[in-house]
Amino acid sequence: MKKNDSPENQEWLRQLYSEMLRIRMIEEELVRRYSEQEMRCPVHFSIGQEAIAVGVCQTLRQEDSVLSGHRSHAHYLARGGDLKRMICELYGKAAGCSSGKGGSMHLIDRSVNFLGSTSIVAGTIPVAVGVAFANKLKKSSGTVVMFFGDAATEEGLFYESANFASLHKLPILFVCENNLYSVYSPLEVRQSSLRKNHLLAESLGIKARGGLDGNDVPAVYEAVQSAMDSIRSEVGPVFLEFNTYRWLEHCGPGYDNDIGYRTDEEFQKWKRKDPLEVLEKRIKVLSSGCEDFKETERKKFQSEVSEAISCAKEAPFPAEQTWSEGVYASKG
Amino acid sequence: MPAKDNDRLRRITFSEAIREATVQAMDGDDTVLALGLGVTDPKGVFGTTLGLKERFGEERAYDIPVSENAVTGICVGLAISGFRPILSHQRADFMLMSMDQIINNVAKWNYMFGGQDSVPLVIRTIVGRGWGQGPQHSQNFQAMFAQVPGLKVVSPTTPYQAKGLMAAAIEDPDPVIFVEHRWLHGQVGDVPEDNYSIPIGKAHIMHEGEDLTVVTSLDMAVEALKVAEKLESQKIDIEVVDLCTVKPLDEETILNSVRKTGRLLVIDSSWKDFGAASQVTALVAENGHDHLKGAIRRLGLPDIPSPSTPALSKEYYPRAKDICLIIEEMLGKKINMSVFEKAKLPHDVPDPFFKGPF
Numbered sequence: 001m002k003k004n005d006s007p008e009n010q011e012w013l014r015q016l017y018s019e020m021l022r023i024r025m026i027e028e029e030l031v032r033r034y035s036e037q038e039m040r041c042p043v044h045f046s047i048g049q050e051a052i053a054v055g056v057c058q059t060l061r062q063e064d065s066v067l068s069g070h071r072s073h074a075h076y077l078a079r080g081g082d083l084k085r086m087i088c089e090l091y092g093k094a095a096g097c098s099s100g101k102g103g104s105m106h107l108i109d110r111s112v113n114f115l116g117s118t119s120i121v122a123g124t125i126p127v128a129v130g131v132a133f134a135n136k137l138k139k140s141s142g143t144v145v146m147f148f149g150d151a152a153t154e155e156g157l158f159y160e161s162a163n164f165a166s167l168h169k170l171p172i173l174f175v176c177e178n179n180l181y182s183v184y185s186p187l188e189v190r191q192s193s194l195r196k197n198h199l200l201a202e203s204l205g206i207k208a209r210g211g212l213d214g215n216d217v218p219a220v221y222e223a224v225q226s227a228m229d230s231i232r233s234e235v236g237p238v239f240l241e242f243n244t245y246r247w248l249e250h251c252g253p254g255y256d257n258d259i260g261y262r263t264d265e266e267f268q269k270w271k272r273k274d275p276l277e278v279l280e281k282r283i284k285v286l287s288s289g290c291e292d293f294k295e296t297e298r299k300k301f302q303s304e305v306s307e308a309i310s311c312a313k314e315a316p317f318p319a320e321q322t323w324s325e326g327v328y329a330s331k332g
Numbered sequence: 333m334p335a336k337d338n339d340r341l342r343r344i345t346f347s348e349a350i351r352e353a354t355v356q357a358m359d360g361d362d363t364v365l366a367l368g369l370g371v372t373d374p375k376g377v378f379g380t381t382l383g384l385k386e387r388f389g390e391e392r393a394y395d396i397p398v399s400e401n402a403v404t405g406i407c408v409g410l411a412i413s414g415f416r417p418i419l420s421h422q423r424a425d426f427m428l429m430s431m432d433q434i435i436n437n438v439a440k441w442n443y444m445f446g447g448q449d450s451v452p453l454v455i456r457t458i459v460g461r462g463w464g465q466g467p468q469h470s471q472n473f474q475a476m477f478a479q480v481p482g483l484k485v486v487s488p489t490t491p492y493q494a495k496g497l498m499a500a501a502i503e504d505p506d507p508v509i510f511v512e513h514r515w516l517h518g519q520v521g522d523v524p525e526d527n528y529s530i531p532i533g534k535a536h537i538m539h540e541g542e543d544l545t546v547v548t549s550l551d552m553a554v555e556a557l558k559v560a561e562k563l564e565s566q567k568i569d570i571e572v573v574d575l576c577t578v579k580p581l582d583e584e585t586i587l588n589s590v591r592k593t594g595r596l597l598v599i600d601s602s603w604k605d606f607g608a609a610s611q612v613t614a615l616v617a618e619n620g621h622d623h624l625k626g627a628i629r630r631l632g633l634p635d636i637p638s639p640s641t642p643a644l645s646k647e648y649y650p651r652a653k654d655i656c657l658i659i660e661e662m663l664g665k666k667i668n669m670s671v672f673e674k675a676k677l678p679h680d681v682p683d684p685f686f687k688g689p690f
Binding site for chain 2: 116123126132138160164
């Protein structure tokens, strides 16, 4: 952990900021465009949760794999997934990362070992464990990161998969992003107040930490780096639970604090913990020139995202005869 | 590869044929793994996985936690990482715990990511029958799996088919649900010693005939063949088509047979309604209607769970006499039932060697 005010540390913090800003700006642009009704698929935005994606992916090496669930834009982008192919997928175009067959909930970019996100809560967890199992069998040094939300820990699949990972001491990091809600259902109606998810994991023989600040990106990085050190030394899986908050509605581009399942007060409290603002304050303490830096980065990302969106809008739809391609890999 | 003519044939059981195909596939390809509850235990899934751990080591043959759903997803992870897992379930009924992973991930992974990662996975699902297996140890879900795009469903009847179709299923780039019938495990037949595969999606004409086509599979194929052979002496000429693969259905062989005979009886090894027999019936009704001389008939299990007690299970599974009664009606001919010797075996065992317990 680079805690000092060295130029190296300042540069690193700016890099983290820049990564988060890029994801935020991409999603904000998608939010603006969504009402054009050209992205004709359900979209689950990650705005407010970028620090976990960035903090985790910063610790990864090329051979490490990432898998995720339905809210996966930030994970895909933080891992270095191709932006144009992601946006093409949202627009249902042939050049989409899943050829338009998956939509926003099925992102993949094998070139950076982002092996896939799927849309059934907890459904990807065993697949990630299987990839970790394969790594172990192949004696590969690659690890696996599985991102999921708080509700996934309520599924039997989480328990079954975590047990298997522990049993075989697999190189996998379970990252639980606890954003307090599953669609509109708050934690209180889903989990006992006495329950601690990290203790659940610990009881299965997994090193685990809970209650971590998921909006403080250097803190996320630090927790994950230490977890990855442990995983890479073949001790077995690690479970980390980060607290965070989803700013927008469960699915779609709007704010929905008015419909009654959460309060505006709660939202404002979390908004004050905006991962970008938290980091910006820290950068400003350490050095001057932050505004100029932000402006330069903003311009850069604005042009990148505009270009990707124009590109997606102009890209061709898949030809009708491709609809049956890929149902089976075998010929005939 | 197809079996060679000069291959040495031995008479072995269906279970030995499954085991031999597995051993030969694991010998030939290091990425083939065998896992499932009991795969390495002393009984070895009815003998089908015996010795795999000793021969290939703990890194290739696994017993698993009783977590069918997760292990199925884990197999997807293995498959997209270059492995070819064979997952065994000692009863089809246990496999229901993994329907989420089978339908949402196994069947769709290749399609939903635009064809980038196929899932070469064999899921063996063993269907129980007899000895009081009852409502939760005897169900055959072949049609449920066949309904899902992305899955293939094979159902071998003879030891020869079992070995060849298992080899084909392991080689296949797509997920294959491999339906095994518990009553067939003890069946003995000629099987080549060498490795060979039988193409998935091809039905087998077990018995040629001109008067009536019976389309069937698994234990019912054995029963139908018995009927066809017995009726030869009465100049009743039955063609028995064993599906061997439920999906993709060999429509051509079925339609060709119906074109020849003009009459179709479909016998389902599972429930009669909404099943594979219904699919075959629909196929012929839609595409072979002009060749039919009479209504298509179906036979299969009643719309009732399988009762455990022998008192109630006796009439549950169709037998030769039930098949003959329908054939009589369809052909308008009387069948001399005395050719069917009075059964020497109790109705709830497949052979004299079957002593339970499961």
